[in-house]
Each structure stands twice: as C-alpha cells, then as structure tokens.
Amino acid sequence: MKKLKKLLVLACLCCAGYGLGMWVKTDKARDTLFSLLGEDLYLAIQDKVYLLGDLLMWPIDFVRALLP
Amino acid sequence: MNPKYEPLFTPFKIGEVEIPNRIVQCSMGGTTLFGWLEPSHFDLEGADFLLKRAKDGVGLVLPGMQVIRDTMGRKWLDSNRQMYRVLKPYMEEYHKTGGKLFIQLAGGFGRSMAVTPWMAALARNDLLNKLASPVVDVQYACASASATPNRWADNLNSRPFTIEEIQEMVWHFGATAKKLREAGIDGVEIHAVHEGYNLDQFAIANMNFRTDQYGGSLENRLRFATEIVQEIHKQAGDDFPVSLRYSVRSCTKGWRKGAMPYEEFEEFGRDMEESKKAVKILQDAGYAFLNCDNGTYDAWYWAHPPQYMPDNCNLADVEEIRKYIDIPVACAGRMEPLKAAEEIAAGRLDAIAIARQNLVDEHWVTKIKEGREDEIRPCIRCHNGCFNFSKANGTENMQALGDSLHLARCALNPPTMQHNRYKIVPTKKPKKVAIIGGGVGGMECALVLKKRGHEPVIFEKEDKLGGLFLTASAMTFKENDKKLLQWYYNEISKAGVEVRFNTEVNDLGTIRRGFDEIIVCTGSVPRTMPQIKGFDKTHSFRELLREKSVEGDTIVFLGGGQSSCEAAYDLVLAGKHPIVVEYGNDLVAAQATCLANTSFLRDAMEYHQVPVYLHSTITEIGDGYCIIKTPDGSFRQECDAVINGIGFVPAPVGEKSAHVHRVGDCVAIGNLRTVVWRAWDVCMRI
Numbered sequence: 001m002k003k004l005k006k007l008l009v010l011a012c013l014c015c016a017g018y019g020l021g022m023w024v025k026t027d028k029a030r031d032t033l034f035s036l037l038g039e040d041l042y043l044a045i046q047d048k049v050y051l052l053g054d055l056l057m058w059p060i061d062f063v064r065a066l067l068p
Numbered sequence: 069m070n071p072k073y074e075p076l077f078t079p080f081k082i083g084e085v086e087i088p089n090r091i092v093q094c095s096m097g098g099t100t101l102f103g104w105l106e107p108s109h110f111d112l113e114g115a116d117f118l119l120k121r122a123k124d125g126v127g128l129v130l131p132g133m134q135v136i137r138d139t140m141g142r143k144w145l146d147s148n149r150q151m152y153r154v155l156k157p158y159m160e161e162y163h164k165t166g167g168k169l170f171i172q173l174a175g176g177f178g179r180s181m182a183v184t185p186w187m188a189a190l191a192r193n194d195l196l197n198k199l200a201s202p203v204v205d206v207q208y209a210c211a212s213a214s215a216t217p218n219r220w221a222d223n224l225n226s227r228p229f230t231i232e233e234i235q236e237m238v239w240h241f242g243a244t245a246k247k248l249r250e251a252g253i254d255g256v257e258i259h260a261v262h263e264g265y266n267l268d269q270f271a272i273a274n275m276n277f278r279t280d281q282y283g284g285s286l287e288n289r290l291r292f293a294t295e296i297v298q299e300i301h302k303q304a305g306d307d308f309p310v311s312l313r314y315s316v317r318s319c320t321k322g323w324r325k326g327a328m329p330y331e332e333f334e335e336f337g338r339d340m341e342e343s344k345k346a347v348k349i350l351q352d353a354g355y356a357f358l359n360c361d362n363g364t365y366d367a368w369y370w371a372h373p374p375q376y377m378p379d380n381c382n383l384a385d386v387e388e389i390r391k392y393i394d395i396p397v398a399c400a401g402r403m404e405p406l407k408a409a410e411e412i413a414a415g416r417l418d419a420i421a422i423a424r425q426n427l428v429d430e431h432w433v434t435k436i437k438e439g440r441e442d443e444i445r446p447c448i449r450c451h452n453g454c455f456n457f458s459k460a461n462g463t464e465n466m467q468a469l470g471d472s473l474h475l476a477r478c479a480l481n482p483p484t485m486q487h488n489r490y491k492i493v494p495t496k497k498p499k500k501v502a503i504i505g506g507g508v509g510g511m512e513c514a515l516v517l518k519k520r521g522h523e524p525v526i527f528e529k530e531d532k533l534g535g536l537f538l539t540a541s542a543m544t545f546k547e548n549d550k551k552l553l554q555w556y557y558n559e560i561s562k563a564g565v566e567v568r569f570n571t572e573v574n575d576l577g578t579i580r581r582g583f584d585e586i587i588v589c590t591g592s593v594p595r596t597m598p599q600i601k602g603f604d605k606t607h608s609f610r611e612l613l614r615e616k617s618v619e620g621d622t623i624v625f626l627g628g629g630q631s632s633c634e635a636a637y638d639l640v641l642a643g644k645h646p647i648v649v650e651y652g653n654d655l656v657a658a659q660a661t662c663l664a665n666t667s668f669l670r671d672a673m674e675y676h677q678v679p680v681y682l683h684s685t686i687t688e689i690g691d692g693y694c695i696i697k698t699p700d701g702s703f704r705q706e707c708d709a710v711i712n713g714i715g716f717v718p719a720p721v722g723e724k725s726a727h728v729h730r731v732g733d734c735v736a737i738g739n740l741r742t743v744v745w746r747a748w749d750v751c752m753r754i
Binding site: 025031034062066 | 103106107108109138140141143148150203468469470473488489724729730735746749750753
C-alpha cells in the first residue's frame, strides 16, 4: 500500500511537471510572466523558461517514446 | 517568371518516382519528422515546417537526418508503431501538394559526434557510460570504423563497431525503409558516404584501419553502404528509390584540418580519383540518386559553407563526378538557383539542393515562380540560429542546451521551427510607435509592427538605414549581407514605413508626445581600454571597413574575435598583411558561432600565414608601431594602424519605462539572432 502511494505521488509529480512544462510554452504563460516580471527580466530569462519546459517534459516524453 | 528559371521547374525521375521539379530541400539537422537525437516520435513542429515547404513548391523534401538507432533511449527507428500510424495520414496530406518526401536515414555520427563536456566525461569512463547507457550510450553514439580521434573532444577516441553491430544496423535500415514505404514515404536517402559521418568514416582509408570485410580495399570500405541499399531493396522492394548523400571530395588535410577553396593540398580523405570509382560501385549496388557536395567535419565549411566560401563551391566537382554514372545527381553548397537552372538546361546537373534558404524565407520558390526574386530574404550563412555547434581550442561542443534541443531555427526568421512562439497577431489597438535607430533591429521592429497594424516611425541619425550592419556587411565576401540590407530597404519601402533620416534623438522627452510607445534600437559603441598607452590612436571597424579611411599595409587587430578575423581575412584578400593579437587561447572563441564559420577563419589565418599571437595583448600604441606582449615577452611591431577589436558596449538612449522598450545591441551585445528575435519579442506585445 505504501509503495502504491509513493508511486501515485510520483505519477502526480510527473503529471504536474509535464503540465507545467507545457504551460510555460503557451501564449497565456508568456503574457502572464511578461506582465509579472516585466519586459527586461522576462526576455532575459525567456530561453531558460523554455528550456525548463523542455526539461520538465523530457522524462515523460522519453518514456512515452520508448513504448512500442 | 524569368524564363531562365524554367529548367528548375521541369520534372525528373529518381528510380520510378517522378519528382515534380528540380528543387531539392537538403536535409538539415533539426527539421526532422521523428525528432532530433531524442527518442523517435512524430515531431509536430518538424512536420508543420516540412509541409509548408512542399506547399511552397519544393519538389523533393528531405527532412533532417534520422539516426537509425535513437541516440537517446537507443531505440531502433522501426520500433515505434504509433509513429508510423501518425505518419500515414500526414503523408496523404503531404502528397496533395504534389511534392515528394524522402526520409534521410543515417548510421550515426561516429567520431563526428558533437559531444558536449558531460558526454565526453561519460564516453571516457566505461562505468559511467554503462550506468548512463539506458538513456544515452555515448560510446556507441561515437562508435566508428576504427579507433579514431573525436572531432570535438580532445583525448577521446571512437571505439570500433563489431561486425554483429554493423549487420544489426544494416537489417534495421531495411526494416525502417519497409515501414516508411508502408506509411506512404516516397523513398529514403542514406546519409552515408558524406561529410565524415559514420558511414563515411568506413569509406575513408585514413579513418578505417579494419582488417575484416569492412576495411582495406575500396569495395570493402564501401561494403557498409552497399549492404544497406541491398537490404532496403530486399525488405522494402526493388522499386523503392534509395538516394545517397555523397561527398565527392573530402577537402580535408588531416584531423581537424580543412583545405581552403583555392588551396593545392594532399587529400587526407577521399580524392577525386577514388571518388570516380566509388560512385560506380555505389550506383551498381542500387543507389538511384546522388545528393552531392564536398567536405567532412574536419573541413566543415565545404558542407556548411559560411559567407567566406564562394557561391556554387561544390558544383565543378559534382559535375565532374556525374560523368561517371547514369543516375541523377543534385548539387548542394551555396547554390545559386539561376546558375543551377543554367547547368540543368545544359545537361550537366539534374537538380539543385538547397538547405538553409528554406529556413529564412518560407516562400522563396513561389517568389521565383511569380517573378518576385527581389522579395526573397537571403540566407547570410551565419548559422547563428540553425546550426551553432561551436568549438574552440581545448573545448568540446559549446552549444547551449536550448539550441541543441532546437536546431534549424533561423536568426533572421524567428517563426521558423517555432511557429507557436513567434507569430504575427493583428493588434486590436493600433498605436503610433517611435523607433530610435534604423539598424537591423529598428527595421525588423518596424516590419513586425506594421504587419500587426501599428504605425511605426523610424528615426535614423544618418542618411541611410542599416546602422552597425553597414559596417559588418562592408567586406568583399559579404554579398548576401548586402542583399539582406537591400531586402530590408525594399520591405520598409513597400510597407510604407515612415523614416526620418538625419534625425538624431538624444532625449526621449522630445518625441514622447505624439507617440504611444518608443523602441530604442541605438546599438553599441566600441569598448575602450584607456589603460593601454596610446589607445586613442586605434581605429574602429567602421573606419576600416565602411569609411575605408585606414591606410597602409600592415594592420594589427587588438582582439581575435569574429569581427577581427573577418576583417583580417578581407585584408588578406586585398593583398594586405594583418596581424591578430588575442588575449584568449583561440580565435573566434564564441559560443554562438558555428564551427563551420570559425574553423574557416582559423584555417584561413593559418593558410595565409597571418601572424596570430594568442595569450597576448598590446601594451602600447604609437605612431607607426605597437608593443605586443606575448607569453614569451614583449616586442615592438611596426605597423600602419591598430584596429580596436576588443568588443562593444551597449549604447542605449534615455531611461527605460513602461512605454519605452529596448531592442538589439543597446540591451546586450549579441548577434543578428539576438537582435531580430528580441525585435519580435518586444513588438509582438505592443
């Protein structure tokens, strides 16, 4: 039961990470971050935000692609 | 359409497949249908880009190279059933354009694998590599014909493939081709005897020391490539056309040493004589098309020619090799469409292969057909967005991870391969926008704003648009940079953008009234080092290149970056004698500049015997001399001028505020990519 719970938590974390990864690449996220952080700061870190999105999505994409 | 282009728009056949015209889009890493190096999957961004190219009228599209076994995850390309299921309806849609699509399959990189520092660390340690192998097996990814030195990392040799591994790979080429055919793909291209990739390392005698059936004679060295085409025909059918990516000559002088286009040298790789025999063997084995150029990773500027290489740089060799075979032949490498049309009409060539022009202008074929060539945005071969694998002395591949994950974007055309990130959305609230500075950043801002429905006005202090790019494009070999400037002039004029020339803005307050937003694009000014005695005697690149006011024969460059090396090369071509003094351990040691570009400049400096002082600086500048301090001591160098090549610093005007934005070098020193992309980033939100 404990193992199942741990797996469930891990799965939830992965899904949340994947969701966050997808979100940071959307127009909505871009506009939100742009207004929150301001033009200079957002544009300075924009590439890193996209990279974060890629990296958050990567483990699930990796596993998905390994499935036949 | 100009009738001279007509030969380009005639059909031709590869095997039994008819290609509607002579325009072939060369494979570019990143424009893949199944992902770039990561576990294979149907790649939506790549698919969107490739379909657009077919809609523009490219006759044969070759998506980015697909390694037959994924570098990440190590899955064979034929194993993802879902991917082929999605591919089928895509190809049905694709074929409605009338175009054809061949998938380029590769046997990997071998010693050319652009290993990063962490990959090199894995490859050098058997235990670490074993632990990481379920995700990435770097030793396998770098495996080659023989133990040969990696192009990127020092002290790293490839391990030789076993015979079983070769034969396993050959079978998977066949199995993949079969699945691709079933999904509606028109043919495959084997990325093989080309550019010093893995299969080319088998083919080149100096890179293959094997004593089994895959080494020794030319037939044996080509066995891997010939077995692949035979296996594909066995599994996918004899009538399934197989093209071969082929380098006619390696143009390589040794490990990591390329040959200049005008150089006489002893060939380290494949020379023309061997090539003539090789193409016959390959044709007899079953290849139906040769997609040709020259070069290896050691002479990368032949396969990925930067602006320093001549136009049509591979054409003569490709036309020569065509005489020895009966199958059609395409030529790649700075090909001019008009020249290619001429050659096709004369029966010396069958098709033109073009790569990076497809990234910079998504309508270039249509524009030719409609007689609007002057509207084609030219590729300037900077490789900043599409292909910025970079390396300097002692480093591995320095490319940023974000760029490794997203190759084939374009410095000049941000929507390429990122169409969801950069797009024109018409504004609901048109605004009047003042743009201070009419360089590339200012002009790009104006065009984006105009397309969105705003009203931009450019304030330019000179009587000409272009800014710093007027200096950067002034060198003799920068013809395409000049064409790019002309393209901007035409577009600005066509869009009806108001430009106020000879209007310098030093105080934003004077124009704040009357404009809703202000964008500052005032660029940069040369960095100074007043601690160097006599520094005020240095000259700027502007004086040297644009104003041509620096006279003399011996010109010393303080700093060995890209600007200095390009200017020095320009002086060499003019018969002058430049000297380069660089503080670091290599020339052009920049993360953002492609090795194809930087290695040309380094090789050119060596070939032309330009004195280069690394780990050095200038301590004093006087009339007719300077003092150069090297690790071995200081000496007096007689010279006619010293050029300040130590870099630039941002020169913004006014204070930043909610309605004042900044674009380009006035934010941080970058390159055209950082300028153009930021112009879009800012203007998409106004």
